Amino acid sequence: MSRAKHVLGISGGKDSAALAIYMKERHPSLDITYYFTDTGKELDETYHLIERLEGFLGKKITKLEAEEAGKSGQDPFDYFYKVFRGYLPSSQARWCTQRLKIEPFEAFVGTVPTVSYVGIRGDEDREGYLSRKPNIQAIFPFRRNIWSEDVIKFTLDNARIAHVTELYASELSGAHLDVIAGTLAKPVEHIANDRMGNARRQTEKLNRLLAHGVVPFNRAVFQLLKETSFPLGQEPDYALLENEDVLVKEDIFRLLRDSGVGVPDYYEPKEFSVGGKSGTYNRSRSGCYFCFFQQRIEWVWLYEQHPDLFAKAMKYENEDEGFTWAQGESLKDLIHPRRIAQIKAEALAKGKDRSSNKLLSILQEDDERACLTCFL
Ligand code: SF4
Numbered sequence: 275m276s277r278a279k280h281v282l283g284i285s286g287g288k289d290s291a292a293l294a295i296y297m298k299e300r301h302p303s304l305d306i307t308y309y310f311t312d313t314g315k316e317l318d319e320t321y322h323l324i325e326r327l328e329g330f331l332g333k334k335i336t337k338l339e340a341e342e343a344g345k346s347g348q349d350p351f352d353y354f355y356k357v358f359r360g361y362l363p364s365s366q367a368r369w370c371t372q373r374l375k376i377e378p379f380e381a382f383v384g385t386v387p388t389v390s391y392v393g394i395r396g397d398e399d400r401e402g403y404l405s406r407k408p409n410i411q412a413i414f415p416f417r418r419n420i421w422s423e424d425v426i427k428f429t430l431d432n433a434r435i436a437h438v439t440e441l442y443a444s445e446l447s448g449a450h451l452d453v454i455a456g457t458l459a460k461p462v463e464h465i466a467n468d469r470m471g472n473a474r475r476q477t478e479k480l481n482r483l484l485a486h487g488v489v490p491f492n493r494a495v496f497q498l499l500k501e502t503s504f505p506l507g508q509e510p511d512y513a514l515l516e517n518e519d520v521l522v523k524e525d526i527f528r529l530l531r532d533s534g535v536g537v538p539d540y541y542e543p544k545e546f547s548v549g550g551k552s553g554t555y556n557r558s559r560s561g562c563y564f565c566f567f568q569q570r571i572e573w574v575w576l577y578e579q580h581p582d583l584f585a586k587a588m589k590y591e592n593e594d595e596g597f598t599w600a601q602g603e604s605l606k607d608l609i610h611p612r613r614i615a616q617i618k619a620e621a622l623a624k625g626k627d628r629s630s631n632k633l634l635s636i637l638q639e640d641d642e643r644a645c646l647t648c649f650l
Pocket of ligand 1: 375
């Protein structure tokens with residue numbers, strides 16, 4: 275009998291949708307509550323994906339929104355847009371993620387011990403948003419290391435070397451245990467003699483332990499958590515301890531297609547031509563249609579593929595106040611035919627390095643803590 279609440283946030287992106295499919299197929303014993311924090315400004319494709327996902331999961335995806343916005347009868351974004359007196363969010367002042375995504379989620383969870391599943395893939399090197407609330411623990415089922423940074427830090431703390439070795443000893447014996455004990459015995463600071471920082475040394479130590487067996491490592495961590503207030507420490511057992519899967523991008527697309535849920539339509543490349551050459555563009559992430567993280571070519575995609583939404587996005591701008599979605603350029607200027615041609619030509623030139631003109635590359639350089647709640 276589970277004592278913690280298990281939740282999985284659906285952003286409208288491919289990775290969180292694939293994670294929901296994966297959890298239902300691989301871990302049906304877990305009673306997971308699925309939720310979606312609605313800004314009221316998502317693309318229709320996102321809402322369609324959620325409907326298809328509900329059909330596959332056989333349960334409703336709980337829609338969350340900021341309570342005060344709900345009472346006002348306005349779209350959550352529009353409510354806070356007025357509260358902030360027309361000051362548009364930006365990567366420097368990201369009030370939207372905090373007020374529209376993070377706060378409703380934390381209110382929904384309350385003080386209940388909660389395990390939150392996050393769809394960061396095995397081929398990504400990032401952690402993502404972690405709630406600072408101590409009653410929320412993130413788990414990453416697509417990665418070889420399913421544990422969050424705080425759990426790893428706690429487990430590999432030099433002060434716990436002897437204790438973690440004892441926990442391993444209840445699972446292993448003989449030569450295998452000797453190897454693990456030898457790996458554990460090295461304090462993080464002594465892992466390598468080069469100029470690696472302690473964070474990298476900790477990762478190195480973690481990887482060595484995982485290389486000697488993911489399941490024994492998971493079991494040792496789980497036993498350790500039982501002595502703590504981490505939410506999973508309150509569970510009698512945990513299905514993911516046996517999890518050795520590592521899922522990469524191709525697996526995500528396969529899961530979406532094989533399940534019948536499908537890939538969100540905005541990922542589908544659309545053709546464009548400029549200066550006698552042709553290329554493709556698409557939107558690379560979920561989130562609000564006017565999201566300020568978009569690259570110029572994605573704004574052009576919105577203008578040409580969803581002109582109604584582009585027109586709505588324009589209405590939020592106030593050039594006199596300097597409130598524009600894209601830094602230093604209004605949407606009115608961005609859609610001048612010469613400017614569109616220039617943006618497309620630049621996108622074509624960058625085409626060899628396809629990832630460079632997509633939201634993802636921006637996100638990886640920016641504050642991932644907030645972004646992943648919108649785009650995963
Ligand atoms: S998708 Fe973009 S605009 Fe919408 S809440 Fe997230 S960061 Fe803000």
